[in-house]
Amino acid sequence: MDQIDIDMIRLLQLDGRISISELSKKLALSRPSVSERLKRLQEKGIIEGFFALVPPAAVGKKLLVMIELSELRVSLEEFERMIANEPDVIECHRATGHVHYYIKAALNGTDELTRLIENFIPFGSTRTSILLGSPIDRRVILPS
Known part of the structure; x- marks a missing residue:
């Protein structure tokens, strides 16, 4: 896991609905690269899922x-x-x-x-x- 993965994890925890396009901009990566990294983090079990927080x-x-x-x-x-x-x-x-x-x-x-x-x-x-x-x-x- 490199710094880009860590930054992606941080951004996704702050906003699980952030789009691939927005992640791409914030991480300065192409959308396909972001998608591939996200898929890899999910496959490794580092990201288990996405859900809505309901107070x-x-x-x-x-x-x-x-x-x-x-x-x-x-x-x-x-x-x-x-x-x-x-x-x-x-x-x-x-x-x-x-x-x-x-x-x-x-x-x-x-x-x-x-x-x-x-x-x-x-x-x-x-x-x-x-x-x-x-x-x-x-x-x-x-x-x-």
């Missing part, structure tokens, strides 16, 4: 929470099958240490939060925090 509040999900699940009472596989079907969960991370999973959910209100926590109780102990803000929501990731 949860924009679709009525005004309550953001982080739930810690510890003291797991079932297998990892069983828990992960269950959580894959929880539509309010927007992130789930398995971790080392005393907390097995960190779960981020976007909800309409406390009724949904109650339901979600009640669904988790058979799987382990929970601890919930309401997220008040995100000083760093997402950051461009580049190779070092």
Whole structure:
């Protein structure tokens, strides 16, 4: 990976809808070269895909929470099958240490939060925090 690839990755993370023509101009490369580099980055798994970022509040999900699940009472596989079907969960991370999973959910209100926590109780102990803000929501990731 050279500096042009790194610059392309940065530009695409800032604007995933940037056109090949605009990338071509910003990188000072021909459109075919940009297309080929983009294809290669995707084939190598460096770029996994492109998607729309939707702020949860924009679709009525005004309550953001982080739930810690510890003291797991079932297998990892069983828990992960269950959580894959929880539509309010927007992130789930398995971790080392005393907390097995960190779960981020976007909800309409406390009724949904109650339901979600009640669904988790058979799987382990929970601890919930309401997220008040995100000083760093997402950051461009580049190779070092």
